[in-house]
Amino acid sequence: MANRRTFLQLISQAPLVGGWFASSAVAAPSTKTPDYFASLGVKPFINAAGTYTMLTASLMPTEVMEAMSYASRRFYRLSEVQDAVGKRIAELLQAEAAMVTSGAAGALTCGTAACLTGDDPKKIQQLPDVTGLKNEVFVQKAHRYGYDHAVRATGARLVEIENAAELERAASERSAMMLFYNDADPRGQIHADEWVRLGKKLRITTFNDASADVPPVENLSKYLKLGFDLVTFSGGKGLCGPQSAGLLVGRKDLIAAARLNTSPYSDTISRGMKVNKEEMLGMLVALEMFIKRDHAAQGREWERRCGVIASAAKKFPSVTTEVVVPPIANHVPHLYLRWDDSKLRITPREVIQRLRAGDPAIEACPLTDDKQLVFTVWMLQSGEAELVARALTKILAKPV
Numbered sequence: 001m002a003n004r005r006t007f008l009q010l011i012s013q014a015p016l017v018g019g020w021f022a023s024s025a026v027a028a029p030s031t032k033t034p035d036y037f038a039s040l041g042v043k044p045f046i047n048a049a050g051t052y053t054m055l056t057a058s059l060m061p062t063e064v065m066e067a068m069s070y071a072s073r074r075f076y077r078l079s080e081v082q083d084a085v086g087k088r089i090a091e092l093l094q095a096e097a098a099m100v101t102s103g104a105a106g107a108l109t110c111g112t113a114a115c116l117t118g119d120d121p122k123k124i125q126q127l128p129d130v131t132g133l134k135n136e137v138f139v140q141k142a143h144r145y146g147y148d149h150a151v152r153a154t155g156a157r158l159v160e161i162e163n164a165a166e167l168e169r170a171a172s173e174r175s176a177m178m179l180f181y182n183d184a185d186p187r188g189q190i191h192a193d194e195w196v197r198l199g200k201k202l203r204i205t206t207f208n209d210a211s212a213d214v215p216p217v218e219n220l221s222k223y224l225k226l227g228f229d230l231v232t233f234s235g236g237k238g239l240c241g242p243q244s245a246g247l248l249v250g251r252k253d254l255i256a257a258a259r260l261n262t263s264p265y266s267d268t269i270s271r272g273m274k275v276n277k278e279e280m281l282g283m284l285v286a287l288e289m290f291i292k293r294d295h296a297a298q299g300r301e302w303e304r305r306c307g308v309i310a311s312a313a314k315k316f317p318s319v320t321t322e323v324v325v326p327p328i329a330n331h332v333p334h335l336y337l338r339w340d341d342s343k344l345r346i347t348p349r350e351v352i353q354r355l356r357a358g359d360p361a362i363e364a365c366p367l368t369d370d371k372q373l374v375f376t377v378w379m380l381q382s383g384e385a386e387l388v389a390r391a392l393t394k395i396l397a398k399p400v
């Protein structure tokens with residue numbers, strides 16, 4: 001129980017003493033959170049771009065924030081939290097085992113380290129020096145990407161191959177892992193099912209990076225069912241969990257070895273990729289919420305938002321719109337706007353700049369070419385599609 005002094009302090013701070021005191025449901029007096037970022041001069045914006053790390057990716061539901069705040073109030077043994085949260089995540093995803101990592105990139109590092117070291121303490125300590133360790137990681141040429149830096153950080157050496165024959169020829173006792181970048185599947189010659197088959201045949205661990213590949217919710221277990229040994233997902237993209245969290249799921253022995261290669265153990269390659277109890281619990285709660293969500297209703301809402309923005313834009317000369325859903329990563333509606341700039345004298349780049357400079361500020365998808373303006377609507381909050389439509393109308397009405 002609070003002592004008398006703090007109790008009186010609480011009462012004196014409450015703006016409507018009678019009000020909150022009378023209602024027993026209210027546990028604590030309301031304190032107004034200061035607008036910290038405003039006082040620091042950091043401005044918010046409406047996110048019509050998507051789950052970009054640079055744009056702080058996604059927003060956590062209130063329940064996730066509350067779970068993190070709950071977790072912050074007491075001490076717990078970190079390994080017990082990871083054990084329990086991992087077990088529950090594994091059940092949800094029908095995986096042998098799971099752990100919460102520092103984002104998918106952190107999962108790539110400690111997951112790769114697991115393939116290099118197993119549970120051998122000497123080898124774990126030795127990384128990134130790979131003398132005497134198996135350290136070759138196969139990857140298809142078409143699957144090379146920026147995030148493979150997180151794999152190379154362990155001391156692993158990427159060996160590029162393009163087809164099954166090359167892979168079989170190159171496999172040896174130095175082979176540690178076969179990395180698969182899920183979104184690149186259509187671009188490579190060896191597809192997911194064959195990659196898994198080859199991994200089993202050659203007895204090399206297969207790791208699928210499916211970081212940006214939920215929704216759909218089925219993907220959370222699809223790649224394990226296909227036979228991948230390890231799979232990672234970002235926690236802070238479509239799952240709307242903590243931005244600094246991710247999931248590593250798969251074989252029990254590998255998850256155990258991945259855990260030995262990271263925090264809380266000091267002398268490990270991933271020690272800097274720390275995850276505390278708040279992110280672990282927040283990740284679990286976000287995952288549960290994501291699985292339970294009415295995905296069909298959400299899909300209809302995203303369509304509606306695209307419609308709101310598209311119909312505002314289509315009032316202007318020559319504007320055409322198209323909704324595109326990429327097949328694997330970011331599998332959500334992307335609204336494309338195109339126009340003839342001899343009829344509407346503004347470029348997509350200029351529209352993006354004016355949206356960014358507007359009030360409220362709005363971020364559209366980064367420009368890939370200056371032929372179209374692209375929005376995603378899945379990170380918009382209630383009422384924001386209308387604000388985007390209004391801002392766009394204002395800009396297109398005064399193109400120059």
Ligand SMILES: *Cc1c(COP(=O)(O)O)cnc(C)c1O
Binds near residue numbers: 102103147210235
């Ligand atoms: C975003 C992404 C990552 C990194 O994920 P984080 O959760 O931000 O660490 C890794 N791989 C792919 C394919 C991604 O899209």
